[in-house]
């Protein structure tokens with residue numbers, strides 16, 4: 590098995606074993622023997638974005654001479670709430686107005702960028718902001734709009750127990766901050 594970048598798998602596995610003991614479980618029973626190693630590998634995947642560079646996700650650009658909005662809607666997002674370490678999931682809508690030179694990135698790279706930031710311990714507000722700022726910084730975009738709609742399992746399966754409640758967050762940058770343009774972009778993003 591390859592060692593994921595920046596993650597100490599044996600230490601993570603030892604911590605999971607300790608957690609099982611603290612919860613009153615027997616980590617030696619048959620069903621749990623491989624669990625610490627398995628959870629460590631699963632966490633390495635879940636938090637892989639901590640060791641990835643957003644600039645890399647956006648490094649490939651194309652000169653297509655297009656300087657109007659490009660929008661990818663309904664990008665599936667799985668992230669982890671940093672307060673409870675349980676998932677929040679939903680969709681991201683990412684739109685941008687390319688730089689004046691009309692250089693665009695590959696569409697899949699916007700989804701890769703979402704993953705770089707989603708696969709970290711997060712709050713939804715920061716995740717939304719980081720995606721928008723990276724597009725401004727690395728694509729020199731003239732405008733950006735990012736909207737996330739997520740359900741937080743820490744609100745559904747425990748605590749306040751409100752399954753189905755969805756949290757909307759947005760981040761708008763550059764030309765899209767103008768109120769009329771912003772309203773138009775928001776209606777496109779929300780599919781109305």
Ligand SMILES: Nc1nc2c(ncn2[C@@H]2O[C@H](COP(=O)(O)OP(=O)(O)OP(=O)(O)O)[C@@H](O)[C@H]2O)c(=O)[nH]1
Nearest residue numbers: 670671672673711712713714741743744747748749
């Ligand atoms: N703003 C924000 N809050 C979040 C996010 N994810 C989880 N939370 C909230 O973080 C808060 C943590 O509150 P605490 O009172 O410290 O924790 P708690 O006692 O487990 O709270 P409850 O979830 O209400 O039981 C909760 O209100 C969560 O709903 C997020 O992405 N953004």
Ligand SMILES: [Zn+2]
Nearest residue numbers: 670672673743
């Ligand atoms: Zn939470």
